[in-house]
Amino acid sequence: MRIIIKNNKKEMETVYNLIEHTNNNIIHDLFAIDTEKEKYFELLRKIEMKCKEVQARKSKKRERDVNEYRNNIHYPKLNIKKITLHYFISCLLQDKVYKEPYWIQTTSDGYRLVLLWKNGGFYFDTDVISTKKIPEENFLASVSSDSVANGVLGFQKHHSFIMDCMTDFVLHYNAGIWGNQGPTLITRMIKKSCPLPHYKKVQDFRCDARNLTFMHPSHFYPIHWTAWEKYFEVWKEIPTFEDSYGLHLYNYMNHKAKKMVVAGSNTLAENLFIKYCPSTYAFLIKKVKD
Incomplete structure (x- = not known):
């Protein structure tokens, strides 16, 4: 009987020791968890403060940049000399183009420039009747002594005038005005290099600066x-x-x-x-x- 009681006492002591050890481990682990949690939240607070500081600096810089742009202090007007064909086409594909009142004319004006730049040759509007062979390769068709049109165009592949027209098309885009991206564009661009000819008789004029010919109105527009x-x-x-x-x-x-x-x-x-x-x-x- 005494042996049984003694063995039970030892087992109880072992159980008590195990419980105490387990309890100490739990307390230690809980303490460690609380410590790590505190470290985590402290780090989170620091990150949040840093983000607010960066956001405040960015906001001030943005406000300063906007004011400088409005006052034209450090932001001169764009002086892009060339654009890529890919960029030009991407501009034509923007949704806003197809919301313009003259979007059909605008996209047509743009894509004829693309085709002439990429392939060269002649461009005719679909309402132009061809009557005989054209003797020129690079030409603009005058409507009068005051303007040229883009209903008929002739240019060799990669002609510099076409690239300049595509660049102006993008930089001075205003499709809300009929013809601004077409005949008006062609007229204003050629006037930068050569004065428009004053026609007194059926005669073509050269623009050597752009390697092209002004064709008399009677060649394509005999009826105004x-x-x-x-x-x-x-x-x-x-x-x-x-x-x-x-x-x-x-x-x-x-x-x-x-x-x-x-x-x-x-x-x-x-x-x-x-x-x-x-x-x-x-x-x-x-x-x-x-």
């Missing part, structure tokens, strides 16, 4: 845009347009009246289609018969 309806009238005698390489029918001016080339109408436009656009005219006739 203010008289565009004459193309849809019956003429007693059909003009020969012997000085013309192409004829611009001014579809933009016709977008409200919607005058058509009517088979059998004997209008100037129908006669031009018969002579210079036989395949198109044949399709027109077939469509009427069907």
Whole structure:
């Protein structure tokens, strides 16, 4: 009996010692956790204070930069001489372009510059009837002595004037004004290098500074845009347009009246289609018969 009691006492002492050891470990671990937690929160407070300091400095610098920009102290106007083709196209693809009132004309004005820069050749608006071979490679088509247009353009691949026009297109972008990215742009850019020719007779003029030719208005615009309806009238005698390489029918001016080339109408436009656009005219006739 005594042996059993003695053994139980030893076991109880062992259990008590184990409990006490375990309790001491728990207290130590809890203390360590609290210490680490305090270190963590202290570090968090320091990070937060540092962020506030950086934010305050950035805010002051931003405010200073804005004021300097407004006062034009350290920020002169951009003087970009060249842009990349990729950047130019990315500008054309921006959403804001397609919200402009003249977005169709604006994107068309831009992409014709892209095509001429990349590939070279001739660009004609779809409402231009080609009448004969053009003898020039690099040219602008004058509308009058006051302006040139971009409805017809001819340039070799990578011509510097086209790149300059693309640069101006981006830097002075204002598509809210009709023609600002097209004919007005072409006119203002060429005037930087050469004065616009004053036409007294059918004669072309060179602009050696840009290696191009000003072509007389009669070459593509023998009928002025203010008289565009004459193309849809019956003429007693059909003009020969012997000085013309192409004829611009001014579809933009016709977008409200919607005058058509009517088979059998004997209008100037129908006669031009018969002579210079036989395949198109044949399709027109077939469509009427069907």
